[in-house]
Amino acid sequence: MLSHGLTTGGLFLGIGVLYERRHTRRCRSTAGIWKQMPVFSGLFLIIVMGSAGLPALSGFVASSVAVRDVDRR
Numbered sequence: 001m002l003s004h005g006l007t008t009g010g011l012f013l014g015i016g017v018l019y020e021r022r023h024t025r026r027c028r029s030t031a032g033i034w035k036q037m038p039v040f041s042g043l044f045l046i047i048v049m050g051s052a053g054l055p056a057l058s059g060f061v062a063s064s065v066a067v068r069d070v071d072r073r
Contacts, residue, residue, distance in 0.1 A: 003062035010047035
């Protein structure tokens with residue numbers, strides 16, 4: 001639950017930052033954001049991958065622990 005809360009909060013924060021920067025919700029207007037905000041883009045990419053549950057990130061660890069606990073019963 002902690003992993004889900006952190007990644008979801010990070011995703012909402014990232015979308016809020018993008019909206020404040022571009023003042024639009026259109027996906028096409030975010031083109032080129034990697035060049036303008038490289039640190040933000042890198043952190044946001046890590047948060048997205050963690051939310052998707054890729055290996056070595058928080059979502060993967062949380063889901064693997066949950067599966068292991070269910071398997072023990």
